[in-house]
Amino acid sequence: MNLRRRDFLKGLLAGGTLVALDVPAAHGSGSATAASPAAPPVLLVTGTPCDQEFFGAARALLARSGLGEPTTLRLGRDELARPAALLRALASVRGRSVVGLVEGAQAALLPELWRGAGIAVSCAGEHCAGDLPGSASRHRLLTTPASHGIARALRAAVPAARVEEQALGAPLAGDSGLPALVPEWAAATGELLARVAVGGWQPLAPLPANDAGPVPRAAASRYYASFVLRVPA
Amino acid sequence: MSTQYLALPEGVSAAQFTQALAEFRAILGDQHVITAIDVLAPYTKIMLPVPDAQHAPSAAILPDSVEQVQRILAVCNKYKVPVWPISTGRNLGYGSAAPATRGQVVLDLRRMNRILDVDPELCTALVEPGVTYQQLHDYIRERNLPLWLSCPAPSAIAGPLGNTVDRGVGYTPYGEHFLFSCGMEVVLADGQVLRTGMGSIPNSNTWQVFKWGYGPSLDGIFTQSNYGVVTKLGMWLMPAPPAFKPFVVRYPKRADIHKIVETIRPLRIAMIIPNAVVISGVLWEAGAFLKRSDYFQGDGQIDEAAVAKIMADHDLGYWNVYAALYGSPEQIEVNWKIVEGAFKASGGDIQTEEQAGDSPIFRYRADLMRGDMNLQEFGLYNWRGGGGSLWFAPVSQSRGSETLKQMEMAQRILAKHGLDYVGEFIVGWRDMHHIIDVLFDRTDPAQMQRAYACFDELLAEFSAAGYGNYRTNTAFMDKVADTYGPVKRDVDQRLKRALDPNGIIAPGKSGIRI
Numbered sequence: 001m002n003l004r005r006r007d008f009l010k011g012l013l014a015g016g017t018l019v020a021l022d023v024p025a026a027h028g029s030g031s032a033t034a035a036s037p038a039a040p041p042v043l044l045v046t047g048t049p050c051d052q053e054f055f056g057a058a059r060a061l062l063a064r065s066g067l068g069e070p071t072t073l074r075l076g077r078d079e080l081a082r083p084a085a086l087l088r089a090l091a092s093v094r095g096r097s098v099v100g101l102v103e104g105a106q107a108a109l110l111p112e113l114w115r116g117a118g119i120a121v122s123c124a125g126e127h128c129a130g131d132l133p134g135s136a137s138r139h140r141l142l143t144t145p146a147s148h149g150i151a152r153a154l155r156a157a158v159p160a161a162r163v164e165e166q167a168l169g170a171p172l173a174g175d176s177g178l179p180a181l182v183p184e185w186a187a188a189t190g191e192l193l194a195r196v197a198v199g200g201w202q203p204l205a206p207l208p209a210n211d212a213g214p215v216p217r218a219a220a221s222r223y224y225a226s227f228v229l230r231v232p233a
Numbered sequence: 234m235s236t237q238y239l240a241l242p243e244g245v246s247a248a249q250f251t252q253a254l255a256e257f258r259a260i261l262g263d264q265h266v267i268t269a270i271d272v273l274a275p276y277t278k279i280m281l282p283v284p285d286a287q288h289a290p291s292a293a294i295l296p297d298s299v300e301q302v303q304r305i306l307a308v309c310n311k312y313k314v315p316v317w318p319i320s321t322g323r324n325l326g327y328g329s330a331a332p333a334t335r336g337q338v339v340l341d342l343r344r345m346n347r348i349l350d351v352d353p354e355l356c357t358a359l360v361e362p363g364v365t366y367q368q369l370h371d372y373i374r375e376r377n378l379p380l381w382l383s384c385p386a387p388s389a390i391a392g393p394l395g396n397t398v399d400r401g402v403g404y405t406p407y408g409e410h411f412l413f414s415c416g417m418e419v420v421l422a423d424g425q426v427l428r429t430g431m432g433s434i435p436n437s438n439t440w441q442v443f444k445w446g447y448g449p450s451l452d453g454i455f456t457q458s459n460y461g462v463v464t465k466l467g468m469w470l471m472p473a474p475p476a477f478k479p480f481v482v483r484y485p486k487r488a489d490i491h492k493i494v495e496t497i498r499p500l501r502i503a504m505i506i507p508n509a510v511v512i513s514g515v516l517w518e519a520g521a522f523l524k525r526s527d528y529f530q531g532d533g534q535i536d537e538a539a540v541a542k543i544m545a546d547h548d549l550g551y552w553n554v555y556a557a558l559y560g561s562p563e564q565i566e567v568n569w570k571i572v573e574g575a576f577k578a579s580g581g582d583i584q585t586e587e588q589a590g591d592s593p594i595f596r597y598r599a600d601l602m603r604g605d606m607n608l609q610e611f612g613l614y615n616w617r618g619g620g621g622s623l624w625f626a627p628v629s630q631s632r633g634s635e636t637l638k639q640m641e642m643a644q645r646i647l648a649k650h651g652l653d654y655v656g657e658f659i660v661g662w663r664d665m666h667h668i669i670d671v672l673f674d675r676t677d678p679a680q681m682q683r684a685y686a687c688f689d690e691l692l693a694e695f696s697a698a699g700y701g702n703y704r705t706n707t708a709f710m711d712k713v714a715d716t717y718g719p720v721k722r723d724v725d726q727r728l729k730r731a732l733d734p735n736g737i738i739a740p741g742k743s744g745i746r747i
Contacts, residue, residue, distance in 0.1 A: 081608055083390050104615040112323055115275035116343055122271055126620050128676045138676035144271045166285050168239055169270040221526055223618030
């Protein structure tokens with residue numbers, strides 16, 4: 001289902017005022033990632049050059065998980081530049097997980113809205129990659145206990161990539177093996193984030209800093225931010 | 234390391250912190266005390282070239298009232314738990330919402346977001362910390378009040394209280410925000426509530442119209458400091474002018490900065506040009522809508538050939554001066570003749586709003602000069618990409634020779650570290666804020682190191698030349714404080730010990746600790 005029309009109508013009704021989402025009780029000491037486990041995640045699609053690989057892999061994982069067809073929330077350039085529109089869009093998926101990929105400056109603006117909206121972040125990535133498929137790439141992944149170790153899986157899938165993990169919180173590491181992933185960063189990241197969003201990721205010990213790999217130069221680079229969010233109900 | 238918390242305050246055990254949190258919850262309710270790591274994660278985001286863990290908070294707490302702030306500070310004193318107050322926390326490039334040091338509890342004041350008063354006759358407002366510029370803008374528009382705001386570039390998502398107490402600036406005639414503030418309410422570390430200026434007089438109706446009150450004027454010590462938690466701010470708003478004429482003047486050469494400043498200074502001091510003029514360097518101008526990699530793929534500083542091509546492709550000057558005239562049409566007509574004559578004589582290429590057409594870059598600057606919301610400046614983060622940003626912000630005299638000297642120093646040091654000069658000057662009456670965005674890629678550890686070393690060198694060389702920063706980010710607060718000398722640091726510390734003997738409010742802010 002495409003939510004753009006509904007969001008537009010809601011936006012008209014809400015007027016131009018910045019909408020703040022109420023912070024529910026689940027946002028106190030307990031994690032907010034337990035809400036609506038059966039609902040399929042929402043895919044936040046913004047038209048980046050890597051959408052096909054990233055969301056294709058995410059959709060494939062979600063199809064295998066049997067949770068049904070994910071909702072797609074499409075945001076255009078104008079909406080991405082307006083905080084009120086972004087918050088209205090996020091308000092339309094209350095209680096859901098959101099898997100998203102944005103490019104460039106939106107990677108700076110969008111996370112600024114999460115804090116004010118009481119949104120939980122299961123994991124978030126910053127990615128630098130060349131324009132061509134298979135070109136050199138660098139990644140910084142912020143993980144929480146539910147997503148610890150996804151950097152290991154990305155590093156294993158794309159051995160030439162530089163991958164750093166900033167793991168928040170104490171590890172709940174298990175000893176499950178690494179999943180087999182497509183050896184391309186956007187597809188691998190899309191699948192990993194979809195796994196986290198449906199609770200299908202078995203946390204591993206975070207990737208140590210000295211295993212981050214070489215630092216490839218990425219000429220004509222593009223920059224992306226990926227994330228798994230939980231919007232409060 | 235605790236297994237339960239993201240971090241712990243320095244010198245506080247997990248057991249003590251658990252007790253403090255229980256008392257915070259009793260005051261605020263469970264939902265307004267955040268320790269869940271995934272909800273706390275957005276508070277950890279920084280754009281600085283240092284490890285995120287260095288600035289990780291232990292928790293975030295969200296009061297809704299002054300009384301709750303007072304009770305929170307009592308708990309902080311009891312357990313020696315430090316809090317890092319934020320209003321909206323959008324101090325991007327200066328540290329965002331994350332504390333200066335690891336383990337502080339973020340005191341997030343965004344729920345205190347009431348617009349308490351807007352007086353359209355006296356042109357004043359009184360707001361709480363969580364009020365955003367967008368919120369105040371909407372309030373004024375919905376009521377059709379004849380008032381204009383002055384906002385910084387992150388406009389919509391930032392807030393007037395936070396920006397003013399960090400001594401931020403905007404681009405209208407009211408652009409020096411602290412200068413146009415009038416009256417504060419401050420919760421002190423011992424829980425007392427101080428109202429500055431006329432606010433201490435019971436039943437006063439002059440709190441927002443007369444700054445000084447009686448005896449020492451105290452407002453300044455609550456800016457860029459940690460002597461109290463500012464919970465209300467009075468501010469002066471600009472009456473909407475009958476007419477507004479924004480314009481840009483472009484100059485083709487780097488050395489033109491000298492004559493630009495010599496041209497602007499007398500117009501600015503005489504208030505013929507009344508607003509905070511911006512002299513935007515070509516890469517700042519280009520960075521708002523272009524990507525560096527489209528013109529230059531090297532690892533070092535962008536070369537002059539690429540800069541020249543950007544200028545030619547997009548009709549940009551090496552320097553691009555944005556200013557505006559405000560007032561009645563008759564006033565503007567008279568002043569425009571003076572201004573146009575001065576800029577033409579200096580060799581500038583002038584474009585008015587009509588001539589600029591629908592240029593988004595002109596629109597972005599014109600919006601800021603009329604206090605409208607516009608987030609175009611976020612485009613700068615596309616220039617290099619990778620999420621790294623450090624603002625280096627030395628003050629310069631409004632004198633051409635000084636401006637040129639600062640610009641050349643900065644460009645040379647940035648080049649040494651392979652970073653671009655993305656800079657602008659914001660022209661006050663006699664001073665200029667020289668704002669340089671040191672942009673770098675946080676996915677590249679080598680760039681992180683270079684950015685840190687570059688900022689360090691900028692700071693050392695500029696201070697050796699007698700130039701001080703007017704503001705800085707949380708990673709460099711001690712170093713910038715050192716540039717102002719030991720006596721200043723000693724007085725700052727003595728004030729801190731007197732007003733906050735347990736050091737519970739924002740230790741490390743501006744380098745100030747007990």
